[in-house]
Amino acid sequence: MALIVQKYGGSSVADAESIKRVAKRIVDTRRAGHDVVVAVSAMGDTTDELLDLANEVAPIPAPRELDMLLSSGERISMALLAMAIHSMGFEARSFTGSQAGMITDAKHGAARIVDVTPVRLREALDEGAIVIVAGFQGFNRDTRDITTLGRGGSDTTAVALAAALNADVCEIYSDVDGIYTADPRVIPRARKLDSITSEEMLELAANGAKVLYIRAVEYARRHGVLIHARSTFSSVEGTYVLGEGQRSPRETEGAVMEEPIVAGVATDLTQAKITVSGVPDVPGKAAEIFTVVAKSGANVDMIVQNVSAASTGRTDISFTLPKADAATALKALAGEKARIGFENLLHDDQIGKLSVVGAGMRTHSGVSATLFEALSEGGINIEMISTSEIRISVVLRGDDLAEAARAVHAAYGLDSEIEAIVHAGTGR
Amino acid sequence: MALIVQKYGGSSVADAESIKRVAKRIVDTRRAGHDVVVAVSAMGDTTDELLDLANEVAPIPAPRELDMLLSSGERISMALLAMAIHSMGFEARSFTGSQAGMITDAKHGAARIVDVTPVRLREALDEGAIVIVAGFQGFNRDTRDITTLGRGGSDTTAVALAAALNADVCEIYSDVDGIYTADPRVIPRARKLDSITSEEMLELAANGAKVLYIRAVEYARRHGVLIHARSTFSSVEGTYVLGEGQRSPRETEGAVMEEPIVAGVATDLTQAKITVSGVPDVPGKAAEIFTVVAKSGANVDMIVQNVSAASTGRTDISFTLPKADAATALKALAGEKARIGFENLLHDDQIGKLSVVGAGMRTHSGVSATLFEALSEGGINIEMISTSEIRISVVLRGDDLAEAARAVHAAYGLDSEIEAIVHAGTGR
Numbered sequence: 001m002a003l004i005v006q007k008y009g010g011s012s013v014a015d016a017e018s019i020k021r022v023a024k025r026i027v028d029t030r031r032a033g034h035d036v037v038v039a040v041s042a043m044g045d046t047t048d049e050l051l052d053l054a055n056e057v058a059p060i061p062a063p064r065e066l067d068m069l070l071s072s073g074e075r076i077s078m079a080l081l082a083m084a085i086h087s088m089g090f091e092a093r094s095f096t097g098s099q100a101g102m103i104t105d106a107k108h109g110a111a112r113i114v115d116v117t118p119v120r121l122r123e124a125l126d127e128g129a130i131v132i133v134a135g136f137q138g139f140n141r142d143t144r145d146i147t148t149l150g151r152g153g154s155d156t157t158a159v160a161l162a163a164a165l166n167a168d169v170c171e172i173y174s175d176v177d178g179i180y181t182a183d184p185r186v187i188p189r190a191r192k193l194d195s196i197t198s199e200e201m202l203e204l205a206a207n208g209a210k211v212l213y214i215r216a217v218e219y220a221r222r223h224g225v226l227i228h229a230r231s232t233f234s235s236v237e238g239t240y241v242l243g244e245g246q247r248s249p250r251e252t253e254g255a256v257m258e259e260p261i262v263a264g265v266a267t268d269l270t271q272a273k274i275t276v277s278g279v280p281d282v283p284g285k286a287a288e289i290f291t292v293v294a295k296s297g298a299n300v301d302m303i304v305q306n307v308s309a310a311s312t313g314r315t316d317i318s319f320t321l322p323k324a325d326a327a328t329a330l331k332a333l334a335g336e337k338a339r340i341g342f343e344n345l346l347h348d349d350q351i352g353k354l355s356v357v358g359a360g361m362r363t364h365s366g367v368s369a370t371l372f373e374a375l376s377e378g379g380i381n382i383e384m385i386s387t388s389e390i391r392i393s394v395v396l397r398g399d400d401l402a403e404a405a406r407a408v409h410a411a412y413g414l415d416s417e418i419e420a421i422v423h424a425g426t427g428r
Numbered sequence: 429m430a431l432i433v434q435k436y437g438g439s440s441v442a443d444a445e446s447i448k449r450v451a452k453r454i455v456d457t458r459r460a461g462h463d464v465v466v467a468v469s470a471m472g473d474t475t476d477e478l479l480d481l482a483n484e485v486a487p488i489p490a491p492r493e494l495d496m497l498l499s500s501g502e503r504i505s506m507a508l509l510a511m512a513i514h515s516m517g518f519e520a521r522s523f524t525g526s527q528a529g530m531i532t533d534a535k536h537g538a539a540r541i542v543d544v545t546p547v548r549l550r551e552a553l554d555e556g557a558i559v560i561v562a563g564f565q566g567f568n569r570d571t572r573d574i575t576t577l578g579r580g581g582s583d584t585t586a587v588a589l590a591a592a593l594n595a596d597v598c599e600i601y602s603d604v605d606g607i608y609t610a611d612p613r614v615i616p617r618a619r620k621l622d623s624i625t626s627e628e629m630l631e632l633a634a635n636g637a638k639v640l641y642i643r644a645v646e647y648a649r650r651h652g653v654l655i656h657a658r659s660t661f662s663s664v665e666g667t668y669v670l671g672e673g674q675r676s677p678r679e680t681e682g683a684v685m686e687e688p689i690v691a692g693v694a695t696d697l698t699q700a701k702i703t704v705s706g707v708p709d710v711p712g713k714a715a716e717i718f719t720v721v722a723k724s725g726a727n728v729d730m731i732v733q734n735v736s737a738a739s740t741g742r743t744d745i746s747f748t749l750p751k752a753d754a755a756t757a758l759k760a761l762a763g764e765k766a767r768i769g770f771e772n773l774l775h776d777d778q779i780g781k782l783s784v785v786g787a788g789m790r791t792h793s794g795v796s797a798t799l800f801e802a803l804s805e806g807g808i809n810i811e812m813i814s815t816s817e818i819r820i821s822v823v824l825r826g827d828d829l830a831e832a833a834r835a836v837h838a839a840y841g842l843d844s845e846i847e848a849i850v851h852a853g854t855g856r
Contacts, residue, residue: 016484019485050504053444054511057444057447057509057515058511058512058515059515060515061511061514061515062510062514062515062520064521065510065511065514065520066511068503068506069503069504069507069511071503072500072503072504072507073500075496075497075499075500076481076500078496079494079497080482080485080493080497082490082493083482083485083489083490083493083497084485084486086490087485087486087488087489092490092493093492099572120572144527144548
């Protein structure tokens, strides 16, 4: 008998029918002899609807009250889910974040978990009940106020519960059936991975893959939680996300499969590029530029500085950032043009980013050569390059991104023989 | 500076606009220099929508989970209300039933308040904040579970808070501007009362008047809370409900106005009449009949037994009960026909009940004579009569009820010179 934590996102519990389907799934797990703890998000668009209401009554809603408001969403879904399970003849009890012992700091809207004390959950499990916990929400001990965890909060709730209860596995259910070598909507021949290391998963997620939230994967890695990403709509196994020393439950004892060199290809069309040209090539200019950008609130991703032309003593610095942040960053930089002493600002929101991620890059050479070759053969121009220990990213024209990704995916031998079935949407 | 508790029902906070209007009203009270504690119901039809969802996922929802579900409704309205006040520049904090110290027994769906420990509310008031509390909900100390108070719960929350905080007045806001001498939809010349005694209010509420819930009025009477029933949509004073020894704040010191003999006329079309005819006139038969009826779950109101005809040794017993309970009660009685030994069961759901209520009946004679005279002059037939210390009720044909009420209202001199303005709907 194992202790299994399951997380269901908003699209998995969008209406009464979906809730009953999820309830049946939970009951099946219980019938198989396991203890089950479930973290659940708010139904479908509930959170957005509540946010709309908040904005209607207050231009800038008070953060404490916004958390009180939003946390009602999971109360609804968890109570309905517990009822549905109950009516199938199984004991189920729902708990709010505070009842579940999800202790956070007091930062409303983006609270961090500081402790998990699942006393009531253990009691309920000992009494044979299925435990349903509100995702996304916590409780601050000092203020005694309700908090919410921000984006990806329910995934983090599930992983934190799995860590605190020492669960055997944390199953994250969504409308995709695992982690793919690429986004199947971009590359129909993307292949589902049996497993992926958590560091690869983090790089993929940071570069455009949307199945799991970085924060939850980080938490899992730090606390040794085994994540199993799988689909609400099918019973096939999904993808295991393995921390250090963890092994996929599917591997037969002793038979260590060879690690693939490249785990996947991520694509990202959400970024823009800003080029600051004619920057005096003297120490401290990059620091000046990125201090201004950081103060504007923008989240810079890739940075590339070209070698300066000896004749001018000036250089160009390019960086990428979320499209939504570009206008503010440009305005901030323009205001400091005289002080920094650059010549021009260029803005380009038609870029695409392609990243190849694989832990095998550490021990294999020639990985980047394959990438550049594939792009070159496709006649695709590379505008920026950036690398980490296990990732190579290139910036291309946005229009070229899908074609480039297909070429690269094939070049690394990742293509499957069949095309993937694609569902749309993600939970919170 | 006074401490004022205000209660707003669901129709007063049905949408963003209404919430802003209520927020402004609360802020005005604060601006006038008062401390304000607000109990608020769920928005508009939220509770019914949540109930519908519950019934979709489970035929008989688990009571603990149903309370968890329903209690989310007030979380939404109270957080929105606090935000709206906040954005008007005033500090406001919302509290759930459990945070507000509303301690109840563990009877889910119909919990009784056993203690109120408003420690956090006092702290917030001391810090100058406006306090918003979720109506309708509480918390059981033993199970540590969330409970709901059942029908009229938010009114009861408000009165219980007023009692625990020793508030100067508990203002119950709704879409009617006070207590009337009759339902203005039935009698357009009904007059708003400046004040009414709590015992009169209880009799009126028990006999069809819908402005205040019996339970809240009882709680107020027991704990000496002064209730002020008034309208969300106007600033005119409403009606004070006075407990023993309490006096309306509108009365000038020393000038005790003469108590009116009759406070009001209540009408009720929700009851049915069952007549058990040919009952053997021997001791114990009434007990047998009403034990059977009680076991069926029906709530019997009036009971009348006619004098038995000496020739037959049999008598007829008639009683009224809510129309919804009639079928079950009839079935239960029919099943015991042989044992009880009655001859026939008659069912009549076309009746109406008219009640005249007034504390002055204790000291004035001739009150019932006025009633019977008025009905007789109108050619209206009386089918049953029942009286209490301060009330006379008669059962008539339902079709005659409105005309009868108008005649009786006029006969007691209650008619106002102008017609009342009528709004529709009630809160929870």
